[in-house]
Amino acid sequence: MAFVAALKDPVVADLKNSVEDWKGLSVETFGDLLLNDTLVITRGTNSSDRLTYHIYLFERILLCCKPNNSKPKKGLWISKKPETSSLQGPLLLLKGRIFMNDVTRVIPFTRANPNSRDWQYAMVLCFKGDGQEETFSVYFDDPGTMDTWVKLINLQSEAMKYHA
Structure with a gap:
């Protein structure tokens, strides 16, 4: 069973213990963890707010999770690294979730970064939101990492639509 195997993954076990409020979600229903990384995103198509x-x-x-930067509860020591959180308490806040069967498109793009000589590698993730299509962009350091994320999201999105 993929669900049981996923909980044996140390990253998944750590994640399960690190999120402060799962908002009614159950890690046991997510399936296997395919990828994880710390990435910069922007919400919507015209947003200049870059969030990590x-x-x-x-x-x-x-x-999408972010570090819980609130003051620790009395008696808790909180590490800045989520990887060590299994020893302490909730370190992450669940800020967003997208079910793979709600993904409508994934658009990869590459362009020159106006602030440097480097290139920007990104994907725009389009998904069914509250009554309309919503988007956010995810930025990568290299084209290979971007390609891997795009391929796996497309693959999982199609698989979930096929099984729905």
């Missing part, structure tokens, strides 16, 4: 999130791609869902 830890993004987890599972078979059935994509999660």
Whole structure:
């Protein structure tokens, strides 16, 4: 069973213990963890607000989490690294979730970065939101990482639509 195997993954076990409020979601239903990374995103098509999130791609869902920067509760020591959180308490806040069957399009793009000589590698993730299509962009350091995320999201999105 993929669900049982996923919970044996140390990253998934750590994630399960690190999120303060799962908002009614159950990690056991996500499927296997396929990718995770700390990435910069922007919401919408015209947003200049760049936010850094830890993004987890599972078979059935994509999660966006950010560090819980609030003051620790009395008696808790909180590490700045989510990887060590299994020893302490909730370190992450669940800021967004997209079910793979709600993904409508993934658009990769590459362009020159206006602030440097480097290139920007990004994907625009389009998904069914509250009554309309919503988007956010995810930025990558290299084209290979971007391609991997795009391919796996497309693959999982199609698989979930096929099984729905």
